[in-house]
Amino acid sequence: MSQPDLFVGIDVAKAELVVHLHPAGTGWRVANDKAGVALLVHRLEKLAVRHSLAIGFEASGGYERRLALALHHAKILAYLLDPARVRSFARAERQLAKTDPLDAAVIARCLKAIQAELVPYTHDAAASQLAEHVRLRDLAVAEAIRFGNQLETTDDPALRRLLAAQVRRLKALVLQIEKAMAGLVAASKDLARRERLLRSAPGVGPIVAACLIARMPELGRLSSRQVAALAGIAPFDRQSGTSAKPGRCAGGRPDIRRCLYLAALTITRSGNGHLAETWQRLRKAGKPHKLALVAVMRKLLVTLNAMLKSDTPFKAA
Numbered sequence: 001m002s003q004p005d006l007f008v009g010i011d012v013a014k015a016e017l018v019v020h021l022h023p024a025g026t027g028w029r030v031a032n033d034k035a036g037v038a039l040l041v042h043r044l045e046k047l048a049v050r051h052s053l054a055i056g057f058e059a060s061g062g063y064e065r066r067l068a069l070a071l072h073h074a075k076i077l078a079y080l081l082d083p084a085r086v087r088s089f090a091r092a093e094r095q096l097a098k099t100d101p102l103d104a105a106v107i108a109r110c111l112k113a114i115q116a117e118l119v120p121y122t123h124d125a126a127a128s129q130l131a132e133h134v135r136l137r138d139l140a141v142a143e144a145i146r147f148g149n150q151l152e153t154t155d156d157p158a159l160r161r162l163l164a165a166q167v168r169r170l171k172a173l174v175l176q177i178e179k180a181m182a183g184l185v186a187a188s189k190d191l192a193r194r195e196r197l198l199r200s201a202p203g204v205g206p207i208v209a210a211c212l213i214a215r216m217p218e219l220g221r222l223s224s225r226q227v228a229a230l231a232g233i234a235p236f237d238r239q240s241g242t243s244a245k246p247g248r249c250a251g252g253r254p255d256i257r258r259c260l261y262l263a264a265l266t267i268t269r270s271g272n273g274h275l276a277e278t279w280q281r282l283r284k285a286g287k288p289h290k291l292a293l294v295a296v297m298r299k300l301l302v303t304l305n306a307m308l309k310s311d312t313p314f315k316a317a
Helices: 034-049 065-073 083-090 100-116 123-154 156-186 189-199 206-216 224-231 254-268 274-282 290-310
Strands: 006-012 016-022 027-033 051-057 078-081 236-240 243-248
Touching: 006 034, 006 100, 006 156, 006 206, 016 034, 016 100, 016 236, 027 065, 027 100, 051 100, 051 274, 065 078, 078 100, 083 100, 100 254, 123 189, 123 206, 156 189, 156 206, 189 206, 189 254, 189 290, 206 254, 224 236, 224 254, 224 290, 254 290
Parallel strands: 006 051, 051 078
Antiparallel strands: 006 016, 016 027, 236 243
16 A cells, blocks of 8 residues: 555544645535535545545544444545544644644644554444443443432432432343343354453453453554553653653553453452462562552453454463
């Protein structure tokens, strides 16, 4: 594939898509609806006749799905960028102002800087549907916890009955969504294969496996360093002159960290296997609880990445 000579940044909002071409410096807007996305794809196809394109857009709470699907169907190569990384790039450029056209331009320039290390976006209909279920389950769980906490501090009997009923309904909804998630995985040969591999590892149950499949589709296609950084559990060196501070994890996908945290807790509490031994060794060496737990999370994720890459189940050391 030839090197891109035109980088297209697309800022996604609920109502419209703002496009910026770099280094041309031109751009345009279209509505974020079926007709607008079709027009955008048509213009990109015409540009692709004269240029080698690299197209980037950010995850935007689901408003990017119509665009991503249209680009996939048109077989136009595109990249889904991490919004936190784009904002960090903007700050590094001292781009403090924030408007939709400026954001589109920053996305284009950021894409040019990091495109070589990115994995192109690929649409998986089954995984996308699973991701919607995972998001709704997380929302229902959070709401059940919120109402449950309110119940603990409420004295009025009538309000307590209302809150308790709401908690029961939310818990029933969670179970219903989890059942639907299991059905989606079972109905897809690829998802079932990936879930089977993931669940062969300690600490990985159906919910953790579904979260990883839905929220880290790159798993199995990246290096160990890349996958740890993507999850935000890769420690980065902090050294300057004679000062050498401990490495710090930053950025990444918080939803992935949360599910890995649950898996790591299960592993450390079991006390079995080489992953649990990592925890025990670090704690005996005087390492803090959080550092040891993150080390288990990172080792587990790197192991899962290698398992999917080689299509082999977990093997105890």
